[in-house]
Amino acid sequence: MTYRIxxxxxxGSGTTTLGQALxxxxxxxxxxxxxxxWHPTEKPFSSRRTRDERIQLLQERVxxxxxxxxSGSLCGWGDPITSAFTHAIFVRLDxxxxxxxxxxxxxxxxxxxxxxxxxxxxxxxxxxxxAAGYDxxxxxxxxxxxxxxxxxxxxxxxxxxDSTDCSVEALVGQVLETxxxxxxxxxxxxxPALPL
Numbered sequence: 237m238t239y240r241i242x243x244x245x246x247x248g249s250g251t252t253t254l255g256q257a258l259x260x261x262x263x264x265x266x267x268x269x270x271x272x273x274w275h276p277t278e279k280p281f282s283s284r285r286t287r288d289e290r291i292q293l294l295q296e297r298v299x300x301x302x303x304x305x306x307s308g309s310l311c312g313w314g315d316p317i318t319s320a321f322t323h324a325i326f327v328r329l330d331x332x333x334x335x336x337x338x339x340x341x342x343x344x345x346x347x348x349x350x351x352x353x354x355x356x357x358x359x360x361x362x363x364x365x366x367a368a369g370y371d372x373x374x375x376x377x378x379x380x381x382x383x384x385x386x387x388x389x390x391x392x393x394x395x396x397x398d399s400t401d402c403s404v405e406a407l408v409g410q411v412l413e414t415x416x417x418x419x420x421x422x423x424x425x426x427x428p429a430l431p432l
Protein backbone atom coordinates (compact mmCIF):
# COMPACT_ATOMS: atom_id res chain seq x y z
CA MET A 237 0.00 0.00 0.00
CA THR A 238 1.23 3.52 -0.81
CA TYR A 239 1.21 6.16 1.92
CA ARG A 240 1.81 9.82 1.10
CA ILE A 241 0.64 11.45 4.27
CA UNK A 242 0.70 15.14 5.11
CA UNK A 243 0.32 16.33 8.72
CA UNK A 244 -0.35 19.99 9.44
CA UNK A 245 -1.60 22.23 12.22
CA UNK A 246 -0.55 25.10 14.43
CA UNK A 247 3.06 25.50 15.46
CA GLY A 248 3.55 23.34 18.55
CA SER A 249 0.58 21.04 17.86
CA GLY A 250 2.86 18.02 17.47
CA THR A 251 2.85 17.43 13.72
CA THR A 252 6.60 16.79 13.53
CA THR A 253 6.66 14.39 16.49
CA LEU A 254 3.61 12.52 15.22
CA GLY A 255 4.95 12.52 11.66
CA GLN A 256 8.25 11.01 12.76
CA ALA A 257 6.48 8.32 14.80
CA LEU A 258 4.05 7.52 11.98
CA UNK A 259 6.87 7.29 9.42
CA UNK A 260 8.82 5.00 11.73
CA UNK A 261 5.79 2.72 12.21
CA UNK A 262 5.21 2.59 8.44
CA UNK A 263 8.96 2.25 7.72
CA UNK A 264 8.87 5.18 5.27
CA UNK A 265 10.78 8.45 4.94
CA UNK A 266 9.76 11.45 7.03
CA UNK A 267 10.21 15.05 5.90
CA UNK A 268 9.41 18.31 7.66
CA UNK A 269 8.38 21.43 5.75
CA UNK A 270 10.85 23.59 7.71
CA UNK A 271 13.66 21.71 5.95
CA UNK A 272 12.38 23.03 2.64
CA UNK A 273 11.14 26.43 3.81
CA TRP A 274 14.30 27.67 5.55
CA HIS A 275 17.91 27.86 4.42
CA PRO A 276 20.24 26.07 6.86
CA THR A 277 21.93 29.01 8.58
CA GLU A 278 23.92 29.61 11.75
CA LYS A 279 20.95 31.59 13.08
CA PRO A 280 18.05 29.13 12.59
CA PHE A 281 14.81 30.18 10.88
CA SER A 282 16.25 33.46 9.63
CA SER A 283 16.56 33.01 5.84
CA ARG A 284 13.61 31.80 3.74
CA ARG A 285 14.01 29.96 0.48
CA THR A 286 11.97 31.20 -2.46
CA ARG A 287 8.73 29.39 -3.25
CA ASP A 288 10.28 27.81 -6.36
CA GLU A 289 13.34 26.65 -4.40
CA ARG A 290 11.12 25.03 -1.76
CA ILE A 291 9.01 23.21 -4.32
CA GLN A 292 12.01 22.01 -6.29
CA LEU A 293 13.78 20.74 -3.17
CA LEU A 294 10.64 19.00 -1.90
CA GLN A 295 9.98 17.35 -5.26
CA GLU A 296 13.60 16.18 -5.47
CA ARG A 297 13.40 14.62 -2.01
CA VAL A 298 10.17 12.67 -2.63
CA UNK A 299 10.92 11.74 -6.26
CA UNK A 300 11.00 7.98 -6.70
CA UNK A 301 9.57 7.25 -3.24
CA UNK A 302 6.32 5.29 -3.20
CA UNK A 303 5.53 6.35 0.34
CA UNK A 304 6.46 9.16 2.71
CA UNK A 305 5.21 11.30 5.57
CA UNK A 306 5.48 15.09 5.39
CA SER A 307 4.80 17.27 8.42
CA GLY A 308 4.43 21.04 8.66
CA SER A 309 2.53 23.74 6.85
CA LEU A 310 2.49 23.91 3.04
CA CYS A 311 -0.17 26.63 2.78
CA GLY A 312 0.74 29.20 0.20
CA TRP A 313 3.56 27.30 -1.46
CA GLY A 314 3.14 23.53 -1.53
CA ASP A 315 0.17 23.15 -3.86
CA PRO A 316 2.14 21.38 -6.65
CA ILE A 317 2.52 18.33 -4.41
CA THR A 318 -0.94 18.17 -2.78
CA SER A 319 -2.41 16.03 -5.57
CA ALA A 320 -0.03 13.25 -4.51
CA PHE A 321 -1.37 13.06 -0.92
CA THR A 322 -3.16 9.86 -0.01
CA HIS A 323 -4.20 11.37 3.33
CA ALA A 324 -3.96 14.66 5.19
CA ILE A 325 -4.01 14.86 8.97
CA PHE A 326 -5.10 18.11 10.61
CA VAL A 327 -3.69 18.10 14.14
CA ARG A 328 -5.27 20.34 16.78
CA LEU A 329 -4.16 21.00 20.33
CA ASP A 330 -5.53 23.10 23.17
CA UNK A 331 -3.99 26.58 22.65
CA UNK A 332 -2.69 26.90 26.23
CA UNK A 333 -1.02 23.49 26.10
CA UNK A 334 0.41 24.32 22.69
CA UNK A 335 1.97 27.58 23.90
CA UNK A 336 3.42 25.82 26.96
CA UNK A 337 5.02 23.28 24.62
CA UNK A 338 6.43 26.05 22.45
CA UNK A 339 7.95 27.87 25.43
CA UNK A 340 9.53 24.62 26.61
CA UNK A 341 10.81 23.88 23.10
CA UNK A 342 12.35 27.33 22.74
CA UNK A 343 14.08 26.93 26.11
CA UNK A 344 15.37 23.49 25.11
CA UNK A 345 16.78 24.92 21.86
CA UNK A 346 18.22 28.19 23.13
CA UNK A 347 18.38 28.03 26.92
CA UNK A 348 18.44 31.27 28.87
CA UNK A 349 18.94 33.28 25.67
CA UNK A 350 15.13 33.42 25.38
CA UNK A 351 14.69 35.38 28.62
CA UNK A 352 14.70 39.17 28.93
CA UNK A 353 18.18 40.46 28.22
CA UNK A 354 19.11 37.30 26.30
CA UNK A 355 20.28 37.23 22.69
CA UNK A 356 17.04 35.54 21.50
CA UNK A 357 14.56 37.36 23.73
CA UNK A 358 13.10 39.56 20.97
CA UNK A 359 12.83 36.74 18.43
CA UNK A 360 11.26 34.45 21.02
CA UNK A 361 8.64 37.02 22.00
CA UNK A 362 7.82 37.70 18.34
CA UNK A 363 7.56 33.98 17.57
CA UNK A 364 5.35 33.23 20.59
CA UNK A 365 3.03 36.16 19.76
CA UNK A 366 2.76 34.90 16.18
CA ALA A 367 2.03 31.34 17.38
CA ALA A 368 -0.56 32.58 19.90
CA GLY A 369 -2.48 34.24 17.06
CA TYR A 370 -3.17 30.96 15.26
CA ASP A 371 -6.74 30.42 16.48
CA UNK A 372 -7.92 33.98 15.74
CA UNK A 373 -5.65 34.92 12.81
CA UNK A 374 -6.80 35.66 9.27
CA UNK A 375 -5.88 34.22 5.89
CA UNK A 376 -2.66 36.24 5.62
CA UNK A 377 -0.84 34.15 8.22
CA UNK A 378 -0.61 30.56 9.40
CA UNK A 379 -3.96 30.31 11.13
CA UNK A 380 -6.88 28.03 11.85
CA UNK A 381 -8.98 29.98 9.34
CA UNK A 382 -6.34 29.58 6.62
CA UNK A 383 -5.89 25.86 7.33
CA UNK A 384 -9.66 25.27 7.32
CA UNK A 385 -9.91 26.99 3.93
CA UNK A 386 -6.86 25.19 2.52
CA UNK A 387 -7.98 21.70 3.55
CA UNK A 388 -11.14 22.15 1.48
CA UNK A 389 -8.92 22.23 -1.62
CA UNK A 390 -7.40 18.81 -0.91
CA UNK A 391 -8.53 15.81 -2.94
CA UNK A 392 -7.77 13.19 -0.32
CA UNK A 393 -9.31 12.06 2.95
CA UNK A 394 -8.66 14.53 5.78
CA UNK A 395 -8.31 13.14 9.29
CA UNK A 396 -8.98 15.60 12.12
CA UNK A 397 -7.03 14.74 15.23
CA ASP A 398 -7.01 16.33 18.70
CA SER A 399 -3.64 15.61 20.28
CA THR A 400 -4.44 17.21 23.66
CA ASP A 401 -4.92 14.13 25.83
CA CYS A 402 -3.31 11.33 23.81
CA SER A 403 0.13 9.79 23.76
CA VAL A 404 2.03 9.77 20.47
CA GLU A 405 1.60 5.98 20.32
CA ALA A 406 -2.17 6.28 20.75
CA LEU A 407 -2.34 8.96 18.04
CA VAL A 408 -0.34 6.78 15.64
CA GLY A 409 -2.79 3.94 16.32
CA GLN A 410 -5.79 6.19 15.63
CA VAL A 411 -4.26 7.48 12.41
CA LEU A 412 -3.36 4.03 11.10
CA GLU A 413 -6.80 2.63 11.89
CA THR A 414 -8.48 5.51 10.05
CA UNK A 415 -6.09 5.34 7.09
CA UNK A 416 -6.56 1.61 6.64
CA UNK A 417 -10.34 2.02 6.75
CA UNK A 418 -10.38 4.90 4.27
CA UNK A 419 -7.79 3.38 1.90
CA UNK A 420 -9.92 0.41 0.95
CA UNK A 421 -11.86 2.42 -1.64
CA UNK A 422 -9.34 5.10 -2.57
CA UNK A 423 -7.83 5.44 -6.08
CA UNK A 424 -4.06 5.63 -6.58
CA UNK A 425 -2.43 9.07 -6.43
CA UNK A 426 -0.13 10.47 -9.13
CA UNK A 427 3.63 10.75 -8.68
CA PRO A 428 4.50 14.04 -6.91
CA ALA A 429 7.38 14.90 -9.25
CA LEU A 430 5.30 17.51 -11.03
CA PRO A 431 6.73 20.28 -13.20
CA LEU A 432 7.01 23.71 -11.58
